[in-house]
Amino acid sequence: MKKLTVALIALGYVVGCAAKEIRIDKKAYAEKLQGFWLGQSIANWTGLITEMDKIGTPETMPFYTDDDWGKPDQKAFWGEYVPHASTINFYFETSGTPWGADDDTDIEYVYLHLHHKYKTAQLTAEQLRQGWLTHTYSETDAPLYKKFADSTPTAENFLWVSNERARILMAQGMLPPQTSEVEHNQFYNMIDAQLTTELFGLLAPGKPKLALTIAELPIRISANHEAASIARFYIVMHALAAVIDHSLPRSQQVFSLAEQASLVLAQEQFPLKMYQFIKQHYQQNSDKSDWEATRDAVYQRYQLQTNDGYKYEQPFDAGINFAASLISLFYGQGDIVETIRIGTLVGWDSDNPTATWGGLLGFILGAQGVKNAFNQHQLSDSYWIHRTRRNFRDYTPTQAGEDTFSLMAERSIKIINRILEQTAPVQYWLIKSE
Template identity: 50%
Template sequence: MASTYRLVIIFFILLSISCTKDDVSDKSSNILQNLEKAENNSVRIISRAAYKNSLYGFWLGQSIANWTGLVTEMDKIGGEGASGVFYTRNDWGKADQPSIWGQGIPSDLSDNIDFVFEDEGSIWGSDDDTDIEYMYQYLLYTNKVTILSPEQIRDGWLKHIYSDENTPFTVEGKPENYLWVSNQRAHDLMANRGLLPPETSHPDNNKDYDMIDAQLTTEIFGFFAPSRPDIALKMAYLPIRTTARENAAWASEFYVVMYSLASSVDKSLPMKEQIQWMASIARKRLPNDSYSAKMFDFVKSRYQAGDKWEAVRDDLYQKYQVNQEDGYDISSRNLYCNGCFASGINFASSIVSLFYGEGDIIETVKIAVLSGWDSDNPAATWGGLLGFMIGQSGIEEAFGRKFATQFNIHRTRGYFPNNGLDDFSNMANHGVEIIDRVVIEQMGGKIVQENDSWIIPMQTNDISPSNN
């Protein structure tokens, strides 16, 4: 509760400037009553203004990590040839190598493996790690709901996500709608067969239900339920199962829990300990007999043993992609890239960067970018989480620079206001307004105007594994 007390001290100072003595006394009494409840773990008090800054940090951190990860996306996936020789820490700053689909051409974002930034006055573009999350926030905000219905999800997907037939985008002269594997199949099922979530992820309808897709499109629901992963999982249940089942859904829920817990950490602890605490709680969501749980436990044990991250990554490749241990069967999956879009191997890779990055946003993103496979996705996930935890100013301090504040959702999606041009501050405002509704409707909490805060009832959070 140390951070809560610091917030209240600041609040008292502000009150002393703007209020009479009697006003201060009355309002202070109310706050102290709330604090007494918080001390008994019955409620948590969270500043809305501080949370807005955190959400700004999420969008900025995710954008930096996403675009940096695109430099090495699908460069290294194991196996024969150049793609089989994984990057190591020594490759940071060196020449980028071609991806499996690059036809011998390295990324056009950067000649070298390095951070990709958009400077002040420029505009960040959306990508598949940010655009569907943006869409889900927009749907919650405009529909004024806390739980999206199957119909609202379908209508949002079909309105804002192009098909290959109507997309205005082309890559190398071919239509491009920026959907792949399970996302693409779910979209086709909605458009062509009239199916609604969760039937769009049912294995009988969608053979790619165990791919990575939901892991990069649904983490944001954790931020919509601060300190309440039980509520976050409820909100994310259907969006996750728009494209994922079983291990792919559980891995996605792991990320959702992590994001929700980011507002519960003891900020007096080092970032490494905060991250490890969050991960230990989120691990409870993974069924013990699942390969996702065993991947997590394998990486954690090797980290605790002091092994280098490159060795752990290499052993993950051998253990799961080659030997297919712990029930991880990719024998019929994306044979041309050896299962590189699968949920499992990308989840395992993300846990490597999570532990070995130890809460440092720069090191975490670097490791994620160098780890291989669909490298932009774990990078974006942890860049977004750590960006949230340190906020806009923390990101600027870490990188020693200012960044662009605007965001163009129309780089990949369509039919949003203002011709798709938004900014992180407005996006954070919309997130806060969604949480206002969640706090009241889903949590039974309150918005306290006097100190611009939420009072969130803390109940026993049931995050035990689901069966589907």
């Protein structure tokens, strides 16, 4: 915890303590939370189209480029197409059809539910363990899943690598953070925690130190060392998005968030060095539309070679996907449409970085802003959590799916109120709309 404490102190000097009072309009913030879930869902399902299609073997499987947008999707490296789209393009669900849960949104939904259920500012290790065991399937009790109409049904619990290993350990009685210790979980440095913890930043608006405190055990369910640091980077960006300077151009807004979040990255670890390399490559590139040049530089520097203390292992490493996400962040310049498009094409585990930025930019824009950005005004507000997880209340029994982004936002406001009352009653005010 020493390194994390030092990072939090440094972060506090820059962003955490400048404003003595933060006033948040409940109605406006709820609309932003709806934008988070909507933007994340669009990005998740768009990025899934190219997930693992291009994993850094350009001799036999060349990377995608801008020219591939709108063209037929290619098979992922395991030899399958996705069932929900045949072309590389934005994916939308319209009113009447729910957004399906996926691993980029469903564990965050579990945490939202647990905070609501236990009425607590910070979940305990045992509450997290019981929540995972109650709401995720094991490898043995997972339902049969048909990926395609003509495919053979197979059991699928929608957990992979580090999350899958952590669940096995929790079923054996182990608690976090032990579930991410190197001697127990060989996948501790995979991407998993990035997918599951960004929400905590939004539950502590304007207070990144508080967000990191309540997120630490959820992070450590599946991530350790650099992978945990990368998850903290994203959480800080989400926490600071609540107090962003809206007078700045959108590109400066997101670059400022990233720069402040980089303070949680330790000097001696590779994520900070990756961040600095990619930022510099972007800044020195005279063609700000040529994201492919930086992607190719990342491939050379971090996959073909070992640099900055990072050694590539798998296409779902936290490291290579952190690098990929930064490419889409910088070259997307705060434009949600362009950021998701680039993230979908850039390669590796493409649905994860896109979902992260879709959620962040969706929060900044709000739900209506997301609809305006894509010129899609009949987008679904419904969510189908039982696609991947189990044992949740059906909040919408008369319609498809079990919940809506609107209802999820309402519960989030109550959770935020409780977190602020229990941790920082003087510095926060959630106010009703005027």
